Structures are given as structure tokens and as C-alpha cells.
Amino acid sequence: MSTDTHKPREFTGRHMLIVIVSFFAVVIGVNVTMATLARKSWTGLVVENTYVASQQFNEEARKGRAQAALGWKGKLTIASGEVRYSVADAEGKPVPLHGVRVLFRHPAYEAEDKAVTLAASSSGSPANTGEFIARHTPKDGVWIVEIDADAGLTSPFRDVRRVIISNGALQ
Template identity: 55%
Template sequence: MNSQSGASGRFTGTHMLGIMLAFFGVIVAVNLTMAMLASTSWTGFVVRNSYVASQEFNRKSDEARAQAALGWTSRLSISGGEIRYKLIDAGGKAVALRGVTAHFRHPAYEAQDQTVDLSPATNGEFAAALTLREGAWIMEIEADAGIGNPHRDVRRIMVRDGTLQ
């Protein structure tokens, strides 16, 4: 007879229990970690009142069509810790602006969102100091050209090494 009970190399119920606990323990730990990171990084807030936002859609669409009919183009640069913005009319001349405000929103979290007021610089440009974290941003510029509604320039931009890509 064999005097060893539980000879080495045997797979027992205890081994199976250990494997199952380890397997599901890893799954639960990863899920809890991901849930915690998701709940602390983005609030999920998009608009305060979706009904009001839907009612404003037609008005904003009309404003966008009127703005496009002007034929204005914009020049934007972000580099060296500075943002520069300029509007050019259909004739190729700089549009005289009263003020420019840039809003930067990160698509995934609000912690580093910022608003920057640009000041007049040279040749019709407006500029301000700006440092953005690398990655994707939603940029919305409102330029007051004295025509009623501000000229809106909304873009999704990518910043790498402090420079607009």
C-alpha cells in the first residue's frame, strides 16, 4: 500500500477551488477598477436640458448657414504655449474683430477644460498664452465681428508636444 495520501501530481478539488477563486477574483478586481475610473473621470454631462437643446437646433442651424454664406475662413495655430487666431473675409482681408474667446473641452473628462480670452496681436490676429494637455480636444471659438451673432468656429483638434496637429 501507498503510505502517502494526496500523492504529488494529483489534481484535487482544492486545486480547482483555488483556480476558480483566482479567475473570478481577477475579473471582479478589473471590473471594480474600471468602474471606479469611469465614475471619477467623466460625469456623463452633455447638456443641462436635452429638450431645450433640441428646440435650439433649428436656430443654430440657421445661424450656421448665415455664417457660411459670409465666405469667411479662419487661421488657427497653437504652438510654443500660445494660441493665435485670425478671420479672413471672402476678399482675403482680415476681419476686424472686437474680441475672441476660445473654449477647450476634452471629449472624455472635464477636469482640464478651459476658456481663454484672446487679445489683439498683429495683422488682425488675436493671441493668448495657452498650454493644453496632449490628445484630442473640442475647440469652440467665438469671435465678435459686430454682426449680431458671434462667428463660431467649432473643431475637433489634436495636440501633440504642445503643437496643433
């Protein structure tokens, strides 16, 4: 009767070297992949020149306070492939507008940004209804909407909102 004895396989230094090299290869590969994807998808540019932007901050804050003192409220509607915008004064009456420009900015991917110029609604003159409209359906997701409405003031009425679009409609 013969008994076959197998020697258990040893874990050698070579095995440990293979485990360590494999581990770091995976970590480095994932890091390089993620860094490449991040670099291609966003430039990281927030402003062209931070010094100039900081110098303009007080002026922009002053404009914002002056605009808030007007008591105007903008109404944005996005549905059925249309973007509509109007402004009402503190008493709820329509503010006559001369033009409206809307910029849809994606918070993380600037290649998706889209500027849309709205035209006066055909349901009446812009002086009566104050409503402007354009055909546009933004992709579903989160958007920063920057609206510049020309109401004949020294600077446009500015309305900036963070909105969610779902099934082509404002939520």
C-alpha cells in the same frame, strides 16, 4: 532494495473550488476597478437637458447656415506658447473683430478644459490686422477648440475644430 513509490497528487473538488473562486475574484476585482476609474474621470453629462437641446437644434442649424453663407475663414495658430486667431472674409481681407474667446475642451476629461480670452495683437489695431493673441500652451494631445469671435454680428462667429497639439504646437 526498496523502491519509493509516490502517489501522484490528486486534483480534488477543493482545488477546483479554489480555481473557480480565484478566477471570479480577479474578474470582479478588475470590473470594480475599471468602473471606479470610469466614474471618477467622466460624469457622462453631454447636455444638461436633452429635451431643451433638441428644441434648440433647428435654431443652431439656421445660425450655422447663415454663418457659412458669409464665406469667412478663421485662421488658428498655436505655437511658441501663443494662441493666435484671425478671420478673413470671402475675398481674403481681414474681418475686424471686437473680441475672441477660445475654449480648449478635452474630448474625454472635462477637468482639463480651459477658456482663454484673446486680446488684440500689438502689431496693429484689430481693425487693420484682425488678429487676436494670448499666452497659452495646451497640453499635448487631441483637443476640441471652440472659438467665439465677436465681429459685431447678432451672434458671434463660431469656429469649432478638433485639433492635435504636439510639442506645444498645432499639427
